[in-house]
């Protein structure tokens with residue numbers, strides 16, 4: 099009221115219409131907090147899936163190029179059952195590429211795993227574990243055991259969490275593998291991993307490449323796929339294309355391998371923004387109504403203020419600053435509430451599911467979401483106030499004084 | 502620079518609902534420290550004249566000077582600032598801001614002008630309220646005051662920036678005779694203190710308290726009545 103008379107008048111207006119100010123404030127706070135909660139949760143899921151994808155999928159994966167698409171996916175759903183030609187030469191070439199961080203040859207065999215009465219269809223990835231661990235982030239995903247133990251336990255096997263649960267085996271337990279060709283071998287569990295993606299954790303096992311070679315059988319130096327980790331994962335697509343054309347192999351980047359998951363990420367993002375936008379638009383309409391009502395009921399005040407020397411700009415300031423204050427306080431409350439909601443949600447345990455394995459609702463806490471939330475909160479308060487305020491600033495005091 | 506207000510050949514027309522002329526070639530001038538009244542029948546054009554003189558209405562022909570400055574042709578913003586600094590207003594229906602206290606209402610034009618610190622404006626406003634016998638109502642919401650009290654607050658507000666001219670449109674039109682008498686006395690006192698005042702009124706008693714009086718008839722400033730004081 100004292101130094102900044104326009105703001106002082108705005109304050110009196112806000113305070114003397116407590117109920118309306120409160121409703122406007124609540125609308126903004128509600129919109130902002132739900133936006134923050136929603137985006138934190140959706141981004142939490144997305145980040146979790148991205149991390150799971152990136153750690154369980156090589157940046158680029160090379161497969162044999164047979165020209166016959168049927169043999170790539172065999173009768174048993176076997177991926178890459180054909181061998182890559184000249185694997186050793188190819189490995190050396192790729193290893194020398196300056197974009198490449200690590201390469202790992204993989205021998206994949208589809209088979210059935212037994213443990214007691216349970217039998218499951220499993221993809222056995224025969225790897226040189228020390229090389230594979232530079233491509234896939236296995237070490238961080240171990241629930242029990244060490245992935246690197248595989249190096250000196252020639253009949254060892256690493257099982258996905260879902261797989262181990264279904265087979266009902268733990269560390270030190272044994273499983274039996276049967277190939278469709280009728281070969282058989284026994285392995286001892288030296289570790290259990292969980293990437294968090296059902297289709298990996300329920301169907302994947304890692305063994306030494308030698309074990310799979312015997313089981314298939316394959317010649318030494320042969321591989322069904324080559325896993326590549328790049329220095330810059332963003333270059334995956336172009337690298338896949340250049341390797342594919344240079345060496346005549348089929349090369350797939352991680353995004354292509356995970357296209358279906360990436361589609362759900364996009365869908366979630368779109369949903370988040372649509373819902374948040376709808377919330378904020380509703381809040382904005384509420385504010386538009388309230389500020390319009392305030393201005394209509396204040397026409398007499400506007401005329402008085404103008405007759406005692408307030409300019410149109412002063413009048414607009416009086417009403418816009420009310421919107422701004424509602425926007426700022428509402429957004430601040432909304433940001434705090436959003437943080438509280440997110441915090442609470444992150445403590446709620448996630449119902450167990452086949453496709454993903456969270457122990458708690460995944461929630462991502464990032465200052466960016468709060469800044470965006472506050473920005474939108476202030477914008478949805480200011481924008482609806484703009485038109486009525488400009489209208490108010492142009493009011494002809496005479497039209498009211500004359501009655 | 503003895504003339505506070507000079508109006509030259511003012512003509513004003515309304516185009517709605519029918520084409521009509523409300524002000525006919527009105528010329529007048531006010532000396533500093535002069536207290537004049539404008540009388541006239543209802544609908545004769547008193548308020549219309551006042552709004553033009555007050556710079557609130559810019560839709561007229563002719564010339565208007567206040568304190569030697571030409572008002573005609575100034576922009577809305579320039580006029581608003583000029584009113585804040587030089588003109589004090591008193592309307593028939595008090596026109597206070599209802600959600601503000603009496604003191605705040607008086608202070609607002611002073612805070613807007615920013616010639617004084619807010620503490621100084623507060624002290625001045627308080628002094629004016631005391632002068633209007635309204636000191637003990639300073640913290641009342643203006644909507645909680647009676648009509649006569651509100652009008653006294655409005656007068657205090659009109660005086661806060663020491664205006665060169667005070668304009669009043671039927672300041673007692675809404676009041677009972679006791680309150681009317683109080684307001685008359687206040688105006689007389691203000692005039693004696695050297696304020697320049699132009700007031701519209703129906704009341705012959707009021708006219709007699711003034712230095713001079715005009716009468717407006719069908720939009721023409723047709724006669725001049727010597728005030729009882731002169």
Ligand SMILES: Nc1ncnc2c1ncn2[C@@H]1O[C@H](COP(=O)(O)OP(=O)(O)OP(=O)(O)O)[C@@H](O)[C@H]1O
Nearest residue numbers: 515517518523541542543544545546547548549550
């Ligand atoms: N906005 C307007 N549009 C058209 N005509 C108007 C408008 N305002 C006033 N008039 C007309 O102008 C004439 C003068 O009106 P004005 O309000 O100046 O009268 P007044 O002398 O103040 O009357 P009162 O004593 O009742 O207040 C009237 O005939 C009125 O009908």
Ligand SMILES: [Mg+2]
Nearest residue numbers: 547548549670
């Ligand atoms: Mg009138």
